Amino acid sequence: TPDGTRAYAVGRKWGTVDVIDLSTGTCMLAIPTGLGASSVLARITVRPDGEQAWVTSVQQGSIAVIDTDPGSPTYNSQIGQVSTGLSGLGKTTFSADGTRAWVAAGHWGSTPATHQVLVVDADPASGTYLQVVSTVSVDPNPWSVLPLDAPPTLAWVSSWDQNTPGGGAV
16 A cells, blocks of 8 residues: 555465455455455455455456555445456556546457457546446457556557566567
8 A cells, every 4th residue: 555554465375355454464354255265366456545456267257345544434445346248357557636447458368359458437526436437459468558648648568478588569
């Protein structure tokens, strides 16, 4: 988290997120997600304001949204889910103000037709909150996205390819 008190990590049990107290180095809690016990969670990214963690699932193509705001009544529980319909979700990257998220999709068990960067509305005050608002086709096998501008109009997209020696491309 931005304040340096907690870390959120893919859990020891599939489908969970561990909350680690950084002052003691211990796991405080395992948060079950609605993604299922057999779901392999890939990446966790905390929104810049520290109020949410987004956890991507490799197989299910869904993102669990965890409340990470200690002042909230739903603190350390899943408060939402983004269903994308695509497998192989990679890392989520947020805009500086936390209102937009970019998610690489389609890097695992998919075809080039499904290799995309998803743009998701991350603004809780918006009418399209937690919905994919646009997509950009990319190839090969997107893994992470780094927006270059504010507001972002260009981005670097890294790829991951388990079948190519040396990995992927940018």
